[in-house]
Amino acid sequence: MAADGQSVTVQKVEPSFNPVQDEDLDQYGDELSGLTIVDVDVHVDDTLMFMLDYMDGHFRKRMETVLQADFKGEPGNSLRNMIAHIAWLGSSYDKPPRAKLATKEDLLARMEKGIIDYSILFPSELLPIGYLPEPEWAAALATAYNQYMVDAYNNLDGVKIAIVVAPQHPARAAQEIDSHAAHPDVVSVCVPDVGVNPPIGDEKYWPIFEAAARHDLPISFHGIEALIHDNYPLRVAHFHTLMQVNSMGFPFTSMLQIMSVVCAGIPVRFPNLKFAILEAGLTWMPFIMYRLDAAYLRYRTELPALEKKPSDYIRDWYIGTHELEALPRRGDLAKLIDLYQGQDTTMWASDWPHLERDLIAGFMRYEMDDTLRRKILGENALRFFGLTPRK
Amino acid sequence: MTPEKQSSRSTRSQRKIAVAPLSDFPPGTRMEVKVGRVLIAVFNVDGEFFALFGRCPHQSAPLSRGRLQGTVICNADTCWETQWAHDGEVLVCPGHGMEYNVRSGKAFGYDLKLRTYEVVVEDGQVIIVM
Numbered sequence: 001m002a003a004d005g006q007s008v009t010v011q012k013v014e015p016s017f018n019p020v021q022d023e024d025l026d027q028y029g030d031e032l033s034g035l036t037i038v039d040v041d042v043h044v045d046d047t048l049m050f051m052l053d054y055m056d057g058h059f060r061k062r063m064e065t066v067l068q069a070d071f072k073g074e075p076g077n078s079l080r081n082m083i084a085h086i087a088w089l090g091s092s093y094d095k096p097p098r099a100k101l102a103t104k105e106d107l108l109a110r111m112e113k114g115i116i117d118y119s120i121l122f123p124s125e126l127l128p129i130g131y132l133p134e135p136e137w138a139a140a141l142a143t144a145y146n147q148y149m150v151d152a153y154n155n156l157d158g159v160k161i162a163i164v165v166a167p168q169h170p171a172r173a174a175q176e177i178d179s180h181a182a183h184p185d186v187v188s189v190c191v192p193d194v195g196v197n198p199p200i201g202d203e204k205y206w207p208i209f210e211a212a213a214r215h216d217l218p219i220s221f222h223g224i225e226a227l228i229h230d231n232y233p234l235r236v237a238h239f240h241t242l243m244q245v246n247s248m249g250f251p252f253t254s255m256l257q258i259m260s261v262v263c264a265g266i267p268v269r270f271p272n273l274k275f276a277i278l279e280a281g282l283t284w285m286p287f288i289m290y291r292l293d294a295a296y297l298r299y300r301t302e303l304p305a306l307e308k309k310p311s312d313y314i315r316d317w318y319i320g321t322h323e324l325e326a327l328p329r330r331g332d333l334a335k336l337i338d339l340y341q342g343q344d345t346t347m348w349a350s351d352w353p354h355l356e357r358d359l360i361a362g363f364m365r366y367e368m369d370d371t372l373r374r375k376i377l378g379e380n381a382l383r384f385f386g387l388t389p390r391k
Numbered sequence: 392m393t394p395e396k397q398s399s400r401s402t403r404s405q406r407k408i409a410v411a412p413l414s415d416f417p418p419g420t421r422m423e424v425k426v427g428r429v430l431i432a433v434f435n436v437d438g439e440f441f442a443l444f445g446r447c448p449h450q451s452a453p454l455s456r457g458r459l460q461g462t463v464i465c466n467a468d469t470c471w472e473t474q475w476a477h478d479g480e481v482l483v484c485p486g487h488g489m490e491y492n493v494r495s496g497k498a499f500g501y502d503l504k505l506r507t508y509e510v511v512v513e514d515g516q517v518i519i520v521m
Contacts, residue, residue, distance in 0.1 A: 355487070356487070
């Protein structure tokens, strides 16, 4: 006890090499109790080794070969690490704690704190499948991932799954949706949108949207740092550092795909289909909405399927808060959300446990009224994913 | 500033918080001290003690858990050449990697400085002066 009566505690601590246990949840436990909290972007260890048992024939042989690879000490089962290490090996001097993959036990320990009502699991390793050049291989990976996830993570309290599809193989993607849509823990279809060429609104991909609409499963576009590939807008010819790729790659891709989907008239063709964008931040939303509206005045005849202006469609898209931009003033987030009228569509997302994850303190520091905070922390996500309130 | 406020500030600056016996706080170790609601990170770097405000202003991650390493600098002093510098004296936030000079509390690349606290050793005790 200090002389002025304040309590004093001293604890010997060690440097943290493992950011998996986010203690900040405990810090905000009281403030969050009673609120519905849905973390709409959570990742678990889904490295390729888990998929081996879900692959057959020559793809299984191929996976066995992949698993023997070793890139600078990283296990050869990490597609992301293989690619990242070629391009920007050690560029950040291991400065942020390395992204530890969360095991099932890590996830359950986080859920057992009783603060988060739902965690929505999205792929990690398969986020780059959008730019794998071989559609059959990409589709085989997606099939294996989905079966692994519904086997390993089904029937866990508050844990829900977004299945992944390989957009370059729309027919197989539709089959995946048909296969898993009825599973009670499958709540969304994740379309990895980075590197997809042509952009995702192209007619080629419509079987994916048809299948999702058929089963009333919302579509979630989840970005990834593009690392190395050649498709717009993420060519390494233009992004020379990982920081550039990471900060601009996600929103550039998201803007491209939103523009592509809306301009293709997909919201008109599939009026009940819900869309979300994850891991791209928020600040670009007003930009794309009102920039397209301005151009729409002149070029409406290029988009004859649209029945209202672009922002009227984009406003219906849900959007995850991660990676939340560092807005300077505490009132800025509410102002930003008001600009794109996202009070009913913005959803809290942590990206736990990836190294870019947003701690909940990063969201709680912003001032907003209780109604808006409640919507963002959980109510909007309950509606998007069709979840039942638990509190 | 009113005399009352001056007095209050003066009183606060004299507070001494015992952290640990010197023998329990050898070089290479760190302590997390919580005084009321204030978190303070205390480091023994090669026999020198440093105490800083313990939460990263970015997203409040606990800085006592940060690694101490060096960083890359490039400025007029280095003739705009990129150099590795401050080895062992750069506190790296465990949250997202924001870097602070453990001596001064100044953040690298930001116009930002963490509050630092004087650390003294009295009668074999490591003490923070607040």
